[in-house]
Amino acid sequence: MRSNSVKWGAALISKNKKQMRRLLQNTNGQILFVSQIVTRHLSSSSASGDAIRRTQKDPRKQQQQTTNIISREDKFGAKYCMGLVEKYDYENYLSTLLLPTELRVSAFALRAFNVEVSRSVGTQLTEPQIAKMRLKFWYDSIDKCFESDTSKSYVKDQPVLRELKRTVGSSKLNKLYLRRLVTARERAPNQAFETLRDLEDYADQTCSSLLHLLVQLSGVQDVQVDHAASHLGKAQGIAMMLRAIPHAGRQQAVCVPLEVLVRHGVSQERILRSEREDKGAEECIFEVASLANTHLKLTRQLLPQMPRIVRKIFLPAVATDGYLERLRRAHFLLTHPSCIKRDSMLPARLFWKTLFNAY
Template sequence: MLKCSSTTMRSCSAKWGAALFSENKKQMRRLLQNTNGQILLVSQIVTRHVGSSNASGDAVHRTKKELRKPHQQATNTISREDKFGAKYCMGLVEKYDYENYLSTLLLPKELRPSAFALRAFNVEVSRSVGAQVTEPQIAKMRLKFWYDSIDKCFETDANKSYVKDQPVLRELKRTVGSSKLNKLYLRRMVTARERPPNQAFETMRDLEDYADQTCASLLHLLVQLSGVQDMQVDHAASHLGKAQGITMLLRAIPHAGRQQAVSVPLEVLVRHGVSQERILRSDREDKGVEECIFEVASLANTHLKLTRQLLPQMPRLVRKIFLPAVATDGYLERLRRAHFLLTHPSCVKRDSLLPARLFWKTIFNKY
């Protein structure tokens, strides 16, 4: 009979035990497979049956976990709702306001969700007036809804109303709760769009006021998000809002219907002897139309230059908020090269170089 040392015996015993454990593991996996196709691991079964001494401790531990489950599920639900609302606002701005979407992406991370919430609210309000031509009553009801929702977002118990069910309002409520925003600017964004679509601007001052109430109000809110309080910053935001608003009205003329009034003020049309029909036709050889568009575009360019003259006095964060000036300047330059023909392909299609120019301006802290 062969004699084995104690070391050899321990090695043989370990190998035999490992082989037996592996074989038992395979068998237990086959035996413990349930009807749903789920397999209980051997390690879990062993842990559950380690000993009677630990059974009570495990039961208490599992009870604590079960007590924490409802709270964890509620927290996860809230976080999913917040993420959905933020993504919804981003998608809305990307689809309907692509240039400002690119500018907002370059804002600091802490300001981005709130900025997208404000821009999404602006998009929803502007979309509400799209039915004014065919269904003016429906457009009024939509605007009334958004106007009343502003007060709901400023209420402390807004979660009990319909605000929590609307992703844009839910994000706006969160933004209002985390920042001190002026309710007046939000209201102006809504009331300015109550203007009938067939009502023309009489003077250039009326055109400036409309641009100030829509675009400049949004810029003032974005400045308030940053926490900057400066008269020069507010002055620059007002000029940039007017420049951006007037430019957007010019860009909308080729897409306007026959029942809509042209955004060129009546005093400009009378001065050059041009009708609204000639503006809509936008004939390349019509010098009167060119002069009218030139005069309106020059007003927008003047406000843009005044904004850029204040650049040295602007804080670094505010310069990023004013990045929409890049897109405004790009369109006015393309319009100038096209001899103020609104239907020129370069003025109608999307600017493919805008992302690069925005990034370039960000590197040098300009707008």
């Protein structure tokens, strides 16, 4: 009896072991199945998460690409303005390179705009109507640059105007000075200056207006600074017009005013020939050059009152003084080689003046 009960107990235990083994197998299978589902779900969710992250990063990449495109356009516009000034206004190009970094790009934009406006009147001798249309274009473009939204205008497609727009947006510039750069060039090339005052006014409208804009870039507001800028602009403008006489055509009037020519009994033809033995022409050039030198001296008398940043802006006085000195040594002969060729020592003298905060 006892042996039968033992056998029955052993059979029950073995049966329970088989059932437990099956249960564990089923349980392990379910656990494995569930773990597979969880793993697939996690992998799919991580993939979708990566996709979501990618979609979230795409706008940043697009924005970064757009920013890179804009920065490339800005760099191209800045380099274009620098190249334009270097090619057509080399002396002012050297002076602008010595400005502080925060002003240099904007200063090149203003000088490039002045170069483009002055180049527009180069066709007045042959095609005056085209010159007027070009001046009208630059005059209207000034208003476009001061508008808040120019995304649909032609400003963004023209590198000089794009840089001018950026300069206007970052600084408080007077629109009047920009307009004077254009309206002053409306003067006919064969129209002579009647008086020295007319010559001064033209130089003031062109060169002085540009200097006033450069001073506004620096943020300096001072009556003495404006006074010095006006004198320097007149001196620089008169010297530049004297320098251009040997390159002027026969149909273009010389910058020597009529009252000076009448006073010395000299014709414009004699000024254009500029012969060494012509004492009358020498006296006319001496009188006009003396006027420029007077304005330059008045500018330098105000040097102690000028802030350091303004002294760097007034560095074009160095080139003006150099030309007037060479003209004096050449006995006011405009066609002398020293008065026509480029000053090779100008970079060194500009750097020297910069070291001593002078102009």
